[in-house]
Amino acid sequence: MKRIIRLMAIMTAAVLVLASCNQQKARKALLPNITGKAGEVVIVIDKGDWEGAVGTVLRDSLACETPYLAQSEPLFTLVNVPHSAFTHMFQVHRNIIMVNISSSVTEPGVVYRKDSWAAPQTVIHINAPDADTAVNLIKENTALLRATIEQAERDRIIRNTKKYEERKLAAAVTEMIGGSPHFPSGYQLKAKKNDFIWLEYAVQYVTQGVLVFKYPVVEGENMMELDNLLDNTNEVLKNNVPGMFDNTYMTVSDFVRPTIEYMRYKGLDFAEMRGFWEVQNDFMGGPFVSHTFYSKDGKDMIVLLAFVYSPRYDKRQYLRQVESVIYSFEWAQEKEDVKKD
Numbered sequence: 156m157k158r159i160i161r162l163m164a165i166m167t168a169a170v171l172v173l174a175s176c177n178q179q180k181a182r183k184a185l186l187p188n189i190t191g192k193a194g195e196v197v198i199v200i201d202k203g204d205w206e207g208a209v210g211t212v213l214r215d216s217l218a219c220e221t222p223y224l225a226q227s228e229p230l231f232t233l234v235n236v237p238h239s240a241f242t243h244m245f246q247v248h249r250n251i252i253m254v255n256i257s258s259s260v261t262e263p264g265v266v267y268r269k270d271s272w273a274a275p276q277t278v279i280h281i282n283a284p285d286a287d288t289a290v291n292l293i294k295e296n297t298a299l300l301r302a303t304i305e306q307a308e309r310d311r312i313i314r315n316t317k318k319y320e321e322r323k324l325a326a327a328v329t330e331m332i333g334g335s336p337h338f339p340s341g342y343q344l345k346a347k348k349n350d351f352i353w354l355e356y357a358v359q360y361v362t363q364g365v366l367v368f369k370y371p372v373v374e375g376e377n378m379m380e381l382d383n384l385l386d387n388t389n390e391v392l393k394n395n396v397p398g399m400f401d402n403t404y405m406t407v408s409d410f411v412r413p414t415i416e417y418m419r420y421k422g423l424d425f426a427e428m429r430g431f432w433e434v435q436n437d438f439m440g441g442p443f444v445s446h447t448f449y450s451k452d453g454k455d456m457i458v459l460l461a462f463v464y465s466p467r468y469d470k471r472q473y474l475r476q477v478e479s480v481i482y483s484f485e486w487a488q489e490k491e492d493v494k495k496d
Contacts, residue, residue, distance in 0.1 A: 186274040189249040193311075193472050195232045196304060199241050200254040209254065209289045210235075216297040217304070221471050223411070223429050223442045228471040231304060247273035249311070250304050253280045260284045265296050267303060275314070277307040312479035313337065328352055328367050332450065332457050334486035336365065339476075351395045356477075360467045363477040366396070366460040369450065378456055379426045381415045384447055388428075388458065398434040408433040408440060420482065423448060432462050442470060444478045451486065459484060 191197070198205070198213060218229040236245050245251070251271075266280040279300065283289035293300070319340040327344060328335035331352060338354060342365075346353040355364040368391050372378055389406050396405035407413060413430025425448035433440035443462035450457050459481040463473045 186270055186272070186276075187247050189247060189273045189276050190244075191248040191250070192232070193249075193308060194475065195234060195248070196250040196252060197234045197236055197245050197248045198252050198254065199236050199238055199245070200252075201237055201256075204254065204256055204286060204289070205235050205237075207286060209256070209286050209293070212290050212293045213252075213254075216293055216300060221474075222414075223431060224470050224474070225431075225441070226469065228469050230301065230471075243272075246271075247276075249273075249276060250307060251276070251278045252300075253278065254289060255280065255282045256284070256286060256289050258284055263288050263292060265292055265300075275307070275311055277303060279303065308475060309479045309482055312476055313483045315339070316480070316483060324354055328354075329487050332367065332369055332455075334484060335367075336459060336480045336485075337483040338365070338480060346395070348395070351391065353396065360465065361473060362464040363473055364462050364464075365477065365480055366392075366462070367458070368395070368460075369455040369457045372449070372454055372456060378449075379417070379447070381413070381428070384415070384426060384428060384445075385413070387456070388445065388460070391458070392432075393435075398437045398439065400437060403434050403437045405432055406435050407431075407443075421485075423484065439464065441465065442474050444474070444481065446481050446484070 196217060198210075200209065200213075204210060214233065217231045218233050221228045221230050231250075260282045261284075263283045266282065268278045268280070270276050271278045281289060281292055283292055316337045316339040321338045321340055321342050324338040324342055324344060325335040327347060331350070339356070342354050342356045344352070345355050345364075350370070351366070351368040353364065353366055355362055357363075370387050370391065377383060385407055392405040392407070398404055408431040410433075411431055413428050416427045416429075418425055418427050425446040428445045428447070430443060431440055432443045441462060441464045443460060445458055445460040447456055447458045449455070461474075461477040461481045463470050463477060465473050
C-alpha cells in the first residue's frame with residue numbers, strides 16, 4: 156500500500172511539473188517579440204540617481220570600452236528612462252535594468268529575470284535602500300551584470316543562426332574535428348585542407364571569418380599556455396592564410412599582447428584568447444577571438460578562431476556576431492541527442 160501511495164505521489168508530482176512547463180511555454184508563446192538594437196540596454200532609473208554616483212558607476216561598468224577594437228566603442232549602449240516614462244514601448248526592450256532605490260527596500264540585492272514583458276528578454280532588478288548601497292551592489296556584481304547581458308545577446312544570435320543555418324558547412328567541419336559550430340546563412344567555404352578550414356561571410360567593406368584547425372598534442376608540453384597557443388596559431392596562419400601580395404600572411408599582432416581566459420561553457424573546457432590580428436608586411440588587421448580545446452580522443456588541439464575585418468565601420472556588433480558562431484560549437488553526438496529530445 157505504501158509503495159502504491161508513493162508511486163501515485165511521484166506521478167502526481169511529474170504531472171504538476173509537466174503542467175507547469177507547458178504553462179510557461181504557453182505564456183512565452185503569447186509574449187511579444189523584443190525590440191531595441193543589438194547591444195542596447197535600457198536603464199530604468201530616476202534622473203537624480205542617473206546623474207549622480209549610481210549613474211556614474213553604471214556607465215563605468217557597462218559603457219566602458221569594448222576591449223580589442225581599434226576605435227573606441229562602448230561595451231553596451233545605455234538608454235536612460237525614468238520610472239515615470241517606463242511605458243509599454245520600453246517594457247518590451249531586449250535588455251532592461253530596473254534600479255529601485257527606496258527606503259522601503261528591506262532586502263537589497265540584484266535579481267535576474269527572463270521574459271517579463273517580451274521574449275527573449277533579460278531583466279535585471281537592482282534593489283537598494285539608498286544610493287550608496289546601490290553603488291556597492293553594482294560594483295560587486297559588475298562581472299555578472301556584463302556576463303548576463305553578453306550571454307543574452309549571444310543566445311539571441313545563436314537562436315537566429317539555427318533558424319537559417321548553412322548545414323553543409325557544419326558537415327564539412329564535423330568531418331574534420333568531430334563537431335562544428337552553427338554557421339548562419341551567407342557563410343561560404345573559402346578553403347579546406349585535411350587539418351584546416353576557412354569559412355567567411357563577406358559583403359562590401361566587411362568580412363567576418365571563422366578558421367577551424369587542429370594540430371597534434373605534444374606530450375610533456377603545456378598545450379594551453381598562452382605562448383604555446385600563440386606559436387601554434389601563428390604557424391597555422393602563416394601556412395594557410397595568405398595576404399593579397401607576395402610574402403604577406405595573417406598573424407596574431409604582438410603590438411598588444413592577447414589576453415587568455417580559461418572557461419567552461421556548456422560542458423566544454425577551452426582557452427579563450429582575445430587580441431588583434433594583422434597581415435604581415437601589409438596594413439590589414441582587426442580583432443579576433445579564439446577557442447582552443449582538446450579533441451575527443453585527446454590527440455589534437457582544436458582551434459576555432461573568429462575574426463573581423465571592417466576598416467570603414469564600427470566592429471562591436473560584427474565581432475559579437477562572429478564570436479557567437481564559435482560559442483555555438485557542439486560535438487556531433489551532442490547535436491544528435493538534442494535532435495532526439
